[in-house]
Amino acid sequence: MSLARRFAAATAVVVALCAMPATAAQADDNALRERAHARVAAIMDDAVDLGLFSRSQESYVIGAIIPGNTDPKDLPTRVEERTVDAFWAIVAEGAGLSVEQVQARLSYGSTLLRITGANSEDVRDRLYRWLSRPVVEALLERRISAEESTDLRDDIDRAVWRVMAQPGGGRDVILVPRRD
Numbered sequence: 001m002s003l004a005r006r007f008a009a010a011t012a013v014v015v016a017l018c019a020m021p022a023t024a025a026q027a028d029d030n031a032l033r034e035r036a037h038a039r040v041a042a043i044m045d046d047a048v049d050l051g052l053f054s055r056s057q058e059s060y061v062i063g064a065i066i067p068g069n070t071d072p073k074d075l076p077t078r079v080e081e082r083t084v085d086a087f088w089a090i091v092a093e094g095a096g097l098s099v100e101q102v103q104a105r106l107s108y109g110s111t112l113l114r115i116t117g118a119n120s121e122d123v124r125d126r127l128y129r130w131l132s133r134p135v136v137e138a139l140l141e142r143r144i145s146a147e148e149s150t151d152l153r154d155d156i157d158r159a160v161w162r163v164m165a166q167p168g169g170g171r172d173v174i175l176v177p178r179r180d
Contacts, residue, residue: 032138032152036135040061040131042080042083043083045058057172060166060174062159064159088102091116091123094123105168109168109169110167113164124164128160131159132157135153
């Protein structure tokens with residue numbers, strides 16, 4: 001996410017927090033982290049099952065949120081299906097292609113960054129905002145601290161960067177994306 005967009009998002013959060021009455025923060029960071037991890041894990045597991053990414057790439061992407069030795073709670077089946085469908089819909093819409101076309105290009109070794117082309121930053125931002133929405137809501141409701149929110153949103157941002165940069169085709173190639 002560009003520096004200007006991060007600054008605008010941070011400013012909006014600070015303004016919203018200043019307008020809210022003070023209440024004690026609740027320890028909800030671990031539950032939000034597990035939920036974000038489970039959503040990313042569901043997306044990557046689906047992509048591995050489709051032969052689009054390797055298990056090593058899956059571990060690399062989901063490891064951005066929780067270390068690989070932590071096993072998050074599974075999502076209910078319907079939530080997992082909606083999560084996977086929403087991910088592919090965001091990517092396909094940003095690429096101006098169908099889901100099947102995006103998956104076909106991934107299967108031939110392309111990356112989501114290449115597939116989404118000039119819209120890649122917008123797609124990354126949409127994926128980041130979508131995955132971060134529960135964290136921002138928890139922050140605004142004062143269920144987590146600003147520091148916990150920042151840490152978790154940074155991890156979600158890292159996971160989005162990682163999934164966008166991985167070449168498809170199920171190869172065991174892990175690329176580390178360049179940061180802005």
